[in-house]
Amino acid sequence: MTGLPDLGTPAGRYRMLRLIRGFEELALGLVRSGAITGGIHPYIGQEAVAVGVCSALRPQDRITSTHRGHGHVLAKGAAPDRLLAELLGRTGGLNRGRGGSMHAADFSLGILGANGMVGAGGAIAVGAAWSARQAGEDRVAVAFFGDGALNQGVLLESLNLAAMWRLPVLFVCENNGYATTLPAATAVAGSATGRAAAFGIPAAEVDGMDTEAVRAATAEAVARAAAGEGPGFLECRTYRFEGHHTMERLMKLRYRTPEEITDWRGHDPLPRAAALLPPGLAAQLDASVTEQLAAAREFALASEHPSPEGALDHLYADGLRPRAGAAGTAGAAGVSAAAGAAGPVGVTESAAGTGARA
Amino acid sequence: MRLSYTKALNRALADALAEDPAVCVFGEDIGAGLAGPTLNLLDRFGPGRIVDTPLSEQAFTSMAIGAALTGRRPVIEFQIPSLLFLVFEQLVNQAHKFSLMTGGQAAVPLTCLVPGSGSRDGWAGQHSDHPYSLFAHAGVKTVVPATPTDAYGLLRSAIADPDPVVVFAPAAALPVRETVTWELAPIPLGTARIHRAGADVTVVAVGHLVHEALAVAEELAPEISVEVLDPRTLHPFDWPALAASLERTGRLVVVDDSNRSCGIAAEILATAAEEMRLLAPPRRVTRPDGTVLPFALPLDRALQPGRHQLRDAVRAVMK
Ligand SMILES: Cc1ncc(C[n+]2csc(CCOP(=O)(O)OP(=O)(O)O)c2C)c(N)n1
Numbered sequence: 001m002t003g004l005p006d007l008g009t010p011a012g013r014y015r016m017l018r019l020i021r022g023f024e025e026l027a028l029g030l031v032r033s034g035a036i037t038g039g040i041h042p043y044i045g046q047e048a049v050a051v052g053v054c055s056a057l058r059p060q061d062r063i064t065s066t067h068r069g070h071g072h073v074l075a076k077g078a079a080p081d082r083l084l085a086e087l088l089g090r091t092g093g094l095n096r097g098r099g100g101s102m103h104a105a106d107f108s109l110g111i112l113g114a115n116g117m118v119g120a121g122g123a124i125a126v127g128a129a130w131s132a133r134q135a136g137e138d139r140v141a142v143a144f145f146g147d148g149a150l151n152q153g154v155l156l157e158s159l160n161l162a163a164m165w166r167l168p169v170l171f172v173c174e175n176n177g178y179a180t181t182l183p184a185a186t187a188v189a190g191s192a193t194g195r196a197a198a199f200g201i202p203a204a205e206v207d208g209m210d211t212e213a214v215r216a217a218t219a220e221a222v223a224r225a226a227a228g229e230g231p232g233f234l235e236c237r238t239y240r241f242e243g244h245h246t247m248e249r250l251m252k253l254r255y256r257t258p259e260e261i262t263d264w265r266g267h268d269p270l271p272r273a274a275a276l277l278p279p280g281l282a283a284q285l286d287a288s289v290t291e292q293l294a295a296a297r298e299f300a301l302a303s304e305h306p307s308p309e310g311a312l313d314h315l316y317a318d319g320l321r322p323r324a325g326a327a328g329t330a331g332a333a334g335v336s337a338a339a340g341a342a343g344p345v346g347v348t349e350s351a352a353g354t355g356a357r358a
Numbered sequence: 359m360r361l362s363y364t365k366a367l368n369r370a371l372a373d374a375l376a377e378d379p380a381v382c383v384f385g386e387d388i389g390a391g392l393a394g395p396t397l398n399l400l401d402r403f404g405p406g407r408i409v410d411t412p413l414s415e416q417a418f419t420s421m422a423i424g425a426a427l428t429g430r431r432p433v434i435e436f437q438i439p440s441l442l443f444l445v446f447e448q449l450v451n452q453a454h455k456f457s458l459m460t461g462g463q464a465a466v467p468l469t470c471l472v473p474g475s476g477s478r479d480g481w482a483g484q485h486s487d488h489p490y491s492l493f494a495h496a497g498v499k500t501v502v503p504a505t506p507t508d509a510y511g512l513l514r515s516a517i518a519d520p521d522p523v524v525v526f527a528p529a530a531a532l533p534v535r536e537t538v539t540w541e542l543a544p545i546p547l548g549t550a551r552i553h554r555a556g557a558d559v560t561v562v563a564v565g566h567l568v569h570e571a572l573a574v575a576e577e578l579a580p581e582i583s584v585e586v587l588d589p590r591t592l593h594p595f596d597w598p599a600l601a602a603s604l605e606r607t608g609r610l611v612v613v614d615d616s617n618r619s620c621g622i623a624a625e626i627l628a629t630a631a632e633e634m635r636l637l638a639p640p641r642r643v644t645r646p647d648g649t650v651l652p653f654a655l656p657l658d659r660a661l662q663p664g665r666h667q668l669r670d671a672v673r674a675v676m677k
């Protein structure tokens with residue numbers, strides 16, 4: 001598939017929900033087989049948030065994402081085959097295999113990256129919003145984060161900055177009830193929306209299993225932000241059907257009950273979105289997603305492994321090469337370390353500027 | 359023209375702001391120009407580009423990263439060197455890593471300026487750190503100018519650089535003034551400067567200690583010919599310049615305002631020992647391990663590298 005996915009119709013949104021779900025199932029299989037190393041944080045169950053939010057964004061808008069970022073990245077338009085190749089650490093990946101699941105980015109689409117540090121994307125999105133306003137560009141920035149991030153100081157600081165400066169940024173809290181094993185109910189004093197409201201930011205609580213509700217709330221907040229009326233905040237109540245991380249499958253953790261999981265599965269966003277479509281259409285879309293993901297799998301597994309000589313490529317945007325770890329050897333990164341042989345700022349062919357710079 | 363160090367930083371910021379509309383400055387009390395380098399910039403460039411921030415270092419540093427990722431070229435002025443500890447996550451774990459982790463999609467042209475790093479004479483434990491070695495260790499480009507001309511030139515290059523750069527302006531160098539008869543211009547990062555040529559011993563001096571080293575070299579001139587090398591940039595370090603100097607002298611002393619263990623002096627000694635010509639075991643003069651600078655001035659001074667120790671070290675490597 002080429003071009004951005006169309007999330008403007010219920011069919012397009014359903015297809016994206018299915019694509020994310022299918023992508024995660026495919027990735028889970030590849031984790032189990034050992035092809036994907038390091039595991040993933042599956043997004044299964046929370047798809048309505050990514051799709052609802054991104055369906056209300058314009059192509060020029062930007063997002064920052066989280067450790068659980070595949071859904072956000074796909075819904076903002078990243079190619080599934082290149083995301084999958086990234087998870088596999090291949091050169092055809094979005095980040096040329098240098099980022100993996102937790103750092104997937106596509107700057108050409110305004111995806112400023114998944115991020116491995118909880119809460120880190122909030123203030124980065126605020127900076128992107130400030131930047132757009134400085135440049136006189138009509139762009140809104142969206143920060144996705146979990147309930148766990150509500151207790152990161154930097155995120156709370158960023159709410160203040162966004163509100164003080166009336167920046168076009170939307171904070172999307174995906175409250176899936178847990179930060180790893182820690183229930184939000186035992187970690188968040190007051191409420192998410194209450195915290196935003198304390199900074200004077202309009203905040204709404206949304207059913208995060210309902211794509212259309214998330215979309216409507218986002219559209220309202222984006223319109224306000226784009227009109228110069230400042231930031232918005234959405235708390236999307238949602239649930240992850242899988243463990244926190246694929247590692248969890250190997251453990252028998254008992255921080256949530258089987259009944260709770262079953263109950264939430266009853267609110268699965270996919271059947272809900274399918275119910276809005278004419279009979280038969282969902283099945284057709286499912287089939288086209290299956291086909292697309294089969295092609296993505298083929299592309300990703302055929303993509304080359306990066307060669308070890310390039311292990312430190314892109315460390316510096318100006319192409320500066322660091323010294324190797326052992327004097328007088330090529331080192332793991334194939335970097336010449338002969339004393340005085342290379343200038344302090346040796347530049348390689350694979351220097352900066354190869355990727356899109358938003 | 360008589361040029362002070364702080365005025366040189368001020369000129370560098372003003373020239374960068376005038377030249378490139380993407381340049382902007384964030385920091386605390388910068389509108390008023392409290393620390394000096396941003397004096398009068400607000401009047402000239404307006405609040406859209408000279409942004410007085412609330413006291414939220416982590417958020418405004420992240421914000422500057424977000425701005426840098428999307429086309430701006432931000433400079434952050436930090437009021438205290440130890441504020442860098444608060445934003446180590448932002449600088450080392452975010453800004454420094456974006457280029458590699460995104461496979462070269464992203465660059466973070468961010469400059470962090472710390473006017474008044476190291477001891478400030480009586481500001482005690484929490485305001486007197488000099489953590490440049492930490493950033494060099496982490497691989498963040500790190501600059502410590504010793505003179506007004508270098509402060510101007512290196513800050514200009516830092517701002518123009520596509521990667522994050524931390525610029526330390528040592529408190530003890532701020533009073534330095536120069537009569538400048540040359541054109542101020544950018545100085546490439548990663549290039550050392552020989553302040554004084556010599557034949558017997560190479561003294562590598564960092565930041566304000568360049569001036570101490572020059573004084574000691576002058577004192578010892580009748581007995582020992584000392585070459586004073588200022589690396590100016592600690593990462594990337596100008597190793598070829600050091601190797602060339604040691605080809606001439608074969609003896610090395612490093613004077614560095616870091617704590618001893620894992621400070622930049624340790625790296626310079628190790629690299630020289632591994633790869634360069636040495637006729638005698640090298641020496642370093644640093645702060646003690648794990649230093650916390652005490653308040654009382656005699657105690658503060660007792661823990662910083664000084665002329666006495668440097669003189670002794672130079673004589674020792676000549677034995
Ligand atoms: C600052 C920080 N602290 C701790 C971690 C380890 N960690 C990774 S994910 C996670 C839980 C995050 O919970 P939440 O924000 O609710 O997101 P969710 O996993 O539920 O999507 C933790 C503790 C981290 N990556 N970053």
Ligand SMILES: [Mg+2]
Pocket residue numbers: 146147148174175176177178179180
């Ligand atoms: Mg959570």
